Amino acid sequence: MVCKAIADLQRTVALLEQQALKDIPSQVTKADAEGVRFAAKGLRSQRERLGLSAANYGKLVGVSGQTVYNWEGEISRPRKQQLATIAAVRSMSKKEAQARLEITGLGTRKKPK
Structure with missing residues (x-):
């Protein structure tokens, strides 16, 4: 009985973890993008201010780390x-x-010493 309850809780937590990163894009509409300017240099400084790698920043906005590098390098635009x-x-x-x-378990975890 206890094992079943634990398994149910683990499934619920897993679903919530998956949904946590999806919340940002789902709450944002195209109307929110009106008037938003993009500058590759600004994106890089924002990412550095948050202390995130390109891969982790990409996870927050729903793209790959390579896409973030392409934006920062002005190879492509969002x-x-x-x-x-x-x-x-x-x-x-x-x-x-x-x-x-x-x-969500997607961030980088520090290895214990």
Whole structure:
């Protein structure tokens, strides 16, 4: 009986973890992207301010780390929906960004010494 309850809780936690990162893009609309300007240099400084690798920043906005590098290198530009998500991440603190990544288990964990 206890094992079944634990298994049910583990499934619930797993679902919540998966949903945590999906929350940012789902709360953002294309209308939110209106008036949002994009600058590759600004994206890099935002990512560095949050203390995130390109891969982890990409996880927050729903793209790959390589895509983030392409944006920063001005090889490509984000789409309107991605701009809206980037704008939503701008208001995050360093702790909040790390917490979102850790909740989902996607963040980098420090290895114990």
